[in-house]
Amino acid sequence: MTTVPASVPTVPVPRRGVAGWLLTTDHKRIALLILGTALVFFFVFGAMALTMRSQLALPGMSILSPHLYSEFFTMHGSGMIFLAITPFALGLGVYLVPLQIGSPTIAAPRLLLFCYYLYLFGALGMVGGFLTSHGAADDGWFAYVPLSGSEYSPGKGMDLWIAGTFLAGLGQLIIGGAILWTVMRLRTKGMSLMRMPLFTWSMVGTTLMVIASFPALLAAMSMLTVARFHPGVTASNTFNIAYQDVFWFYGHPVVYVMFFPFVGAILDVAATFSGRRNSGYKWTVIALLAFSTGSMAVWGHHMFTTGQIPNDYFSVVSIFLIVPAGLEYFSIISTLVGGRLVYRTALLFAIAFLPQFFIGGATGVMLASPTLDYMLHDTYFVVAHFHYTLFGGSVFGFFAGFYYWFPKATGRLLDERLGKTHFWLMVIGTNVTFIPMFLSGFFGMPRRVETYPPTAGLTTTNLISSIGAGILGISMVVLAINIVKSLHHGERAGANPWGAFTLEWATSSPPPPLNFSEPLPYVTSPAPLLDLRERAELDAVEAAEGHAHETLLAHAAASEEEPER
Amino acid sequence: MKVTAPVVLLCWGLLNGALVLVLRGFGGTGVELALYGTAFGIIELFALTVAIAASRRPAGRELFFLPRSALPACIGALGVVIDGLGLSFWPWPLYFGSPFIGVALVLAWLDHRAKPHRSQFETMTPIVDGLRPGEVPPTQPIERLAPYRLYDPPPRPTTGLGEAVRALVPPRRGRRRAALAGALATLGAAALAARLGRRQEMAPLVDQDLAERLARASERPRAR
Numbered sequence: 001m002t003t004v005p006a007s008v009p010t011v012p013v014p015r016r017g018v019a020g021w022l023l024t025t026d027h028k029r030i031a032l033l034i035l036g037t038a039l040v041f042f043f044v045f046g047a048m049a050l051t052m053r054s055q056l057a058l059p060g061m062s063i064l065s066p067h068l069y070s071e072f073f074t075m076h077g078s079g080m081i082f083l084a085i086t087p088f089a090l091g092l093g094v095y096l097v098p099l100q101i102g103s104p105t106i107a108a109p110r111l112l113l114f115c116y117y118l119y120l121f122g123a124l125g126m127v128g129g130f131l132t133s134h135g136a137a138d139d140g141w142f143a144y145v146p147l148s149g150s151e152y153s154p155g156k157g158m159d160l161w162i163a164g165t166f167l168a169g170l171g172q173l174i175i176g177g178a179i180l181w182t183v184m185r186l187r188t189k190g191m192s193l194m195r196m197p198l199f200t201w202s203m204v205g206t207t208l209m210v211i212a213s214f215p216a217l218l219a220a221m222s223m224l225t226v227a228r229f230h231p232g233v234t235a236s237n238t239f240n241i242a243y244q245d246v247f248w249f250y251g252h253p254v255v256y257v258m259f260f261p262f263v264g265a266i267l268d269v270a271a272t273f274s275g276r277r278n279s280g281y282k283w284t285v286i287a288l289l290a291f292s293t294g295s296m297a298v299w300g301h302h303m304f305t306t307g308q309i310p311n312d313y314f315s316v317v318s319i320f321l322i323v324p325a326g327l328e329y330f331s332i333i334s335t336l337v338g339g340r341l342v343y344r345t346a347l348l349f350a351i352a353f354l355p356q357f358f359i360g361g362a363t364g365v366m367l368a369s370p371t372l373d374y375m376l377h378d379t380y381f382v383v384a385h386f387h388y389t390l391f392g393g394s395v396f397g398f399f400a401g402f403y404y405w406f407p408k409a410t411g412r413l414l415d416e417r418l419g420k421t422h423f424w425l426m427v428i429g430t431n432v433t434f435i436p437m438f439l440s441g442f443f444g445m446p447r448r449v450e451t452y453p454p455t456a457g458l459t460t461t462n463l464i465s466s467i468g469a470g471i472l473g474i475s476m477v478v479l480a481i482n483i484v485k486s487l488h489h490g491e492r493a494g495a496n497p498w499g500a501f502t503l504e505w506a507t508s509s510p511p512p513p514l515n516f517s518e519p520l521p522y523v524t525s526p527a528p529l530l531d532l533r534e535r536a537e538l539d540a541v542e543a544a545e546g547h548a549h550e551t552l553l554a555h556a557a558a559s560e561e562e563p564e565r
Numbered sequence: 566m567k568v569t570a571p572v573v574l575l576c577w578g579l580l581n582g583a584l585v586l587v588l589r590g591f592g593g594t595g596v597e598l599a600l601y602g603t604a605f606g607i608i609e610l611f612a613l614t615v616a617i618a619a620s621r622r623p624a625g626r627e628l629f630f631l632p633r634s635a636l637p638a639c640i641g642a643l644g645v646v647i648d649g650l651g652l653s654f655w656p657w658p659l660y661f662g663s664p665f666i667g668v669a670l671v672l673a674w675l676d677h678r679a680k681p682h683r684s685q686f687e688t689m690t691p692i693v694d695g696l697r698p699g700e701v702p703p704t705q706p707i708e709r710l711a712p713y714r715l716y717d718p719p720p721r722p723t724t725g726l727g728e729a730v731r732a733l734v735p736p737r738r739g740r741r742r743a744a745l746a747g748a749l750a751t752l753g754a755a756a757l758a759a760r761l762g763r764r765q766e767m768a769p770l771v772d773q774d775l776a777e778r779l780a781r782a783s784e785r786p787r788a789r
């Protein structure tokens with residue numbers, strides 16, 4: 001038996017069963033708790049969306065009462081943003097960042113578990129509003145005052161929503177700080193900043209935005225609390241506009257928090273499945289940092305129609321964001337174009353991200369023009385726009401990462417056939433749902449109405465949208481079947497099933513408690529495992545070359561001995 | 566300038582600082598400037614903290630703290646949640662929640678004091694180059710999973726046709742028929758797989774650059 005040196009840290013053997021999960025300080029388990037919880041909420045709030053689409057399929061339906069419809073769109077929006085997609089983004093970071101930078105653990109793992117509980121119970125508080133007498137919050141995800149004040153929104157549902165949002169936001173803020181600290185301080189030997197995988201870089205941008213903007217969410221919830229205790233404050237428009245400023249100072253960057261990590265995932269997926277390094281690494285890093293900086297400066301574009309903000313500034317800065325966005329696109333596309341692509345499900349999701357997110361981004365540029373925004377504000381055009389970014393973009397990016405890293409986290413591959421079925425259903429569903437919404441909005445359909453008159457000319461587009469939503473619902477069933485099936489019967493993954501290049505693939509699947517049980521290579525580039533492979537191949541070539549050289553000399557020597565003819 | 570952690574954070578903050586000034590130039594209101602200015606301040610503060618940490622301990626020599634128990638996190642969260650959600654109803658949940666927070670803080674403090682599991686990087690993740698000859702890699706795997714190799718060959722991409730055929734024609738329905746269908750399907754699948762396989766074959770493990778170097782290396786002896 002080998003004796004363990006005194007300096008070696010001993011970690012208690014992980015507990016078994018439920019306690020092993022609920023009392024864990026392993027960043028991987030905490031991340032899986034976050035991701036699993038977020039996935040459940042994703043299904044729950046997605047089901048709410050399907051119910052709303054059924055209500056809107058034809059004019060005059062009565063599946064949801066007007067009040068319940070308001071509760072549903074509020075909980076769908078705030079739930080997807082606070083409780084599903086943001087946790088997807090941060091959970092991926094908690095799982096992968098320490099592995100990608102070769103660290104045995106994350107900074108402050110116990111604090112992270114604390115944050116998970118804040119998120120979980122904050123979420124349950126928000127959803128718990130449905131059990132109160134007035135129902136859940138019903139003022140939209142941005143809860144503008146005075147509508148969300150106690151005068152117009154009485155009942156405990158709104159109070160619980162505020163408290164729950166505060167708790168979940170606080171947890172996510174601390175998680176962001178822990179991830180950034182880990183990246184900044186706990187990198188392995190040779191892993192300089194410019195040798196970090198691009199997913200990790202995307203998490204740097206993400207967490208910087210979290211640290212800079214999430215305090216504004218806490219401030220906004222505090223303002224709402226004041227407004228509910230002292231409804232008098234909302235009599236002054238200064239307070240109401242200040243609330244919008246504070247809320248959107250969080251509300252815009254959080255949209256970027258919800259797609260940055262998935263762009264990072266796609267950059268990694270593109271490199272792996274095209275079998276080559278990311279092209280334009282340095283410029284991609286610069287673009288990620290510039291993009292996240294810019295995202296802090298543009299919140300006012302949600303407030304053009306208030307007339308209380310410098311529209312020209314917010315318009316110019318918002319439109320400027322297409323420069324770093326374009327750089328990221330070029331990076332992904334040029335990585336793919338030069339490679340020999342292996343069309344696994346993860347890559348398919350990454351490729352579909354490109355045109356779909358482009359539609360979301362391009363319509364975003366349209367909405368960044370105050371003139372157009374005055375016309376399109378609060379119509380279904382906006383709904384279609386942000387669903388193309390958040391669903392056609394972020395969720396597709398998330399699934400690219402999900403199919404890519406699922407084997408790392410579980411040790412089993414997801415079923416490719418079901419995965420591809422899921423993918424195609426999602427592509428069809430997404431576009432059938434959201435393209436008609438652009439038209440609905442253009443024809444003048446406002447957001448947040450539970451029905452529309454049959455004479456408004458909105459029936460066809462709404463019916464098509466609802467059919468698309470049904471297809472999306474089916475795709476999620478396929479996903480659920482795939483997850484359950486693969487967890488039990490999936491093909492064993494091995495350490496590096498894709499032949500990927502970054503350090504998370506240099507350990508077993510799933511990794512051991514301190515992440516790496518074998519020595520790590522000294523990191524020499526953003527693709528350390530590719531470096532090792534190339535070095536090994538080059539060594540082999542040199543050996544062969546030396547051998548060939550010797551053979552040649554021997555032949556030469558032999559031929560010299562022979563007499564000339 | 567070397568790209569270090571404090572530099573990245575500092576520059577990210579400064580870029581935002583510049584945008585605050587631009588906003589001021591465009592006539593941003595007091596609330597907007599205060600908001601954005603505060604965010605700028607928070608980032609610079611974070612940059613300063615990282616800079617101080619870096620000056621005290623160079624990168625890669627950071628101490629890890631491995632908590633011995635997660636109990637303080639659970640108890641503390643319980644207290645905060647009781648306080649936070651309870652406040653929606655009455656002020657008195659504060660009396661219930663706050664003691665939990667106190668207990669959690671004491672437990673966390675005791676955990677830190679007792680015998681902190683602090684360790685330097687080298688003892689946590691051994692580096693190949695850093696190991697002296699004969700030295701045992703200091704990280705002992707706790708639950709060692711199946712030994713792995715760094716470069717498992719990537720699995721061959723499947724077309725899914727084989728599985729589909731197997732699902733459609735289960736062998737219980739008469740072996741002969743199944744065998745016949747299987748043979749036909751296999752033939753078809755093989756033809757298709759051969760076609761798709763050529764297109765989907767795994768990317769070469771070397772990149773273009775290396776491929777060229779390989780080609781040159783293999784040519785050199787002939788040139789002589």
Ligand SMILES: [Cu+2]
Binds near residue numbers: 252255
């Ligand atoms: Cu925005």
